[in-house]
Amino acid sequence: MVIRTEGLSFNFGNQQVVKSLNLQVPEGSIYGFLGPNGAGKTTTIKLLLNLLQTQHGSIHIFEQELQKNRISILSQVGALIEQPAIYQHLSGRENLLNRALLLQVPAKRVDEMLNLVHLSNAANKKAGQYSLGMKQRLGIALALLTDPKLLILDEPTNGLDPNGIIEVRELLLKLVSEHGKTVFISSHLLAEVERMATHVGIIDGGQLLFQGSITELEALSQPLIRIEVDNTVDAANLLKRKNYPVADVTDEYVYVPYTSKIQIGDINALLIQNGYVVFSIGKQQKDLEKLFLSITQNA
Amino acid sequence: MVMKGFILSFRSEFFKSRKTLGFWAAILLPLLICLLLFIGFYTKSEGMASMPPMMLWLRFAGAILSVMGSLLLPMFVIFIAYSVNSIEHKADTWKSLFSLPISRLSVYAAKYFYALFLVFLCLTLFVLFTIGFGNLLSLVKPELRFDNYHMEDTLAKLYFKLFLSSLGILSIQFLLSLFWSDFLKPMGIGFVATIIGVITASKGWEYCYLYPYSHPILALKLLPHNTNKGETPQIVIDLFTKDILVGITISVLVFISGYFIVLKKSIK
Known part of the structure; x- marks a missing residue:
């Protein structure tokens, strides 16, 4: 050192x-x-x-x-x-x-x-x-x-x-x-x-x-799948029952930790099969600026 | 290690200050004052033609010395102490100076001794210019018999005593200017202290030999005259009087304590 x-x-x-x-x-x-x-x-x-x-x-x-x-x-x-x-x-x-x-x-x-x-x-x-x-x-x-x-x-x-x-x-x-x-x-x-x-x-x-x-810092900001769906709370419950860890639920979005592209397709199919309307679904990277702010503001 | 750093820092002090008023004041002040006096004596020489050479010299040198002790020297010392420190305050360079691989003692001592050097330089030039312009007067105005008496030795001793008498003030003002970046605080304190020194010394206060700001005036007081009849009068200068010894002691003590303050000081 x-x-x-x-x-x-x-x-x-x-x-x-x-x-x-x-x-x-x-x-x-x-x-x-x-x-x-x-x-x-x-x-x-x-x-x-x-x-x-x-x-x-x-x-x-x-x-x-x-x-x-x-x-x-x-x-x-x-x-x-x-x-x-x-x-x-x-x-x-x-x-x-x-x-x-x-x-x-x-x-x-x-x-x-x-x-x-x-x-x-x-x-x-x-x-x-x-x-x-x-x-x-x-x-x-x-x-x-x-x-x-x-x-x-x-x-x-x-x-x-x-x-x-x-x-x-x-x-x-x-x-x-x-x-x-x-x-x-x-x-x-x-x-x-x-x-x-x-x-x-x-x-x-x-x-x-x-x-x-810097890679450790980037790893802290894990990417998420952001799902825009008509009934977020019910959709989140469904995902939980199917063993998807839900990171966050808001009025408009459900967030699930990202692991692979295939998983996005699976989630999309699951929601549609169960009668939900999926408006959008995709991977979201939390950028470092937000991370920096969230680290310094949570302290 | 410390010595090398000291020499390098001292040279750097010269390099930094050679384009500032602080440095040039030490040269211009004696030059201008002696030049003005020269012009004064040149234009008003009529009344002085009959004077004995020794009296001429005493008038010529005395005109400067009379203001030297009471005002000129203390004010010049206050200004020099300020100017060597203000270079760093103005440029905000204390932090870079103290993050160099040079011991703090070297940096501090070099600055102090550079201020000392400027005072010494200024007083030396006063001696040289006084003698030079005096002799020049006897060349351009032969009726003024400056060349018939020599007081180089006396003047040199007198100015050296003045230099020693300024040590106390210099060390105190140096410390004040080191800590305060503005001009007014050390200047104001120094000015008031000098006025007090002049008053106490002129009132003959018995303890004023302990007060540094009185020392320049004391240094010029009581020039014992040897006035035996028939002999040429002589000026005898006792260099190490008790006020001078007090001044040297104070400067050593303040210098050492100043160093420990610098050592402990956190740089803002």
Whole structure:
């Protein structure tokens, strides 16, 4: 595990903002850390970077305890926290040169990074005049400057236009697949993470509600057969008598867990043979967005 | 490890600040003030032609020194302490600074010593410009005999004492500016504290050597004159008076406690 926390909790005064978190971020994964605004994502990230002192529980990064190995761990981590931290009175290049100076990275790496995030043309412009998307890209360049093994990105696509979002996504996918990096990325938008994440952790109210691979998350949302029929309650009773597990009954629909196409045909035939009028019948996939909402709202 | 981080951070402080007013103030302030004084002496030289060279120098250097202790130095120190910290407050870069693989001590100490360096630079330039413009006056106005007396040594000592006297204020203001991102709080507190320092020092309060904001004024007080008849008068400067020793002690204590606060501090 690249990141492993055990029973990680954090209080601001009396308010507990992170509750007994057990994160497991495997090597080479893109871990989507999802949750609505105010769920405790940024606090967790600050704990992972030792910007906040761990109050309860433990944090291991690269299987090393964070407090005791702070500098050796941080030298292999690149981070972008909330809005990127950029000196407005310096140009984009100067911002990178300053960081390169601090971390003893050769200056030629600065130009590589500017190229990578498509800021070469604006490199000598004051960063204060950058658009939000450009600042975000400069922030990503700063995080990548030392070629870190682990990237921790807090809402990195905030303020980016759709093209920018796609670029960042492709960049991260490339970093993981070609360079073997691990990416820990937080977001309040499932759709943004869904397309690249290999693993997902969902946090709400400071608690981890789900953690696992993206396929495990998809498995949670089992497909259903939705049947539109004239008398839903009687139809549901008939299905039960014939040993079909009924998931839900509403005024208009009956829901049965989906197993195969043949089963849809069987149910249709059964209902018609028993004199019901079937208006429609078909497979329905609960999408992840709804699942994300239902997980965070049921908590 | 800590030393290397310190040097890198110190260089980065210079890199970041070299395009800000905070850095340029340390150069422009002495330049402008000495230049104005030069112009003043140049245009109003008639009454001074008969003065002995030593008195000329005392008037020339004294014109700056008289405001230096009471207002100029404390205000400049307050401003510098603010400006090195405000770079990070404005850009919201504390969090990225403290998530770099550099020890917190290096980051904190580099910032503190950079502020110290700027104050030192400013006061050094005051010495150089005072001497430079004084000698320039004797070139362009030969009736002003600045070249017949040398007070480089005295001025250097005096300004070095002023530098030492600013340590207490600098350390306190540095800590205030580290914690408050706005300009008004550290500035307001510093201003009121300076006024109190000026009043207590000028009233000769017996304990004002314990109060850092009085130290710059105390540093310039009581220049003992050696006035034996027939000898050229001499200015003797005692560098390590008790107010200076108190100032150094306070700065060391505040610097160390500041470090422990930074260590425990959670970055918002």
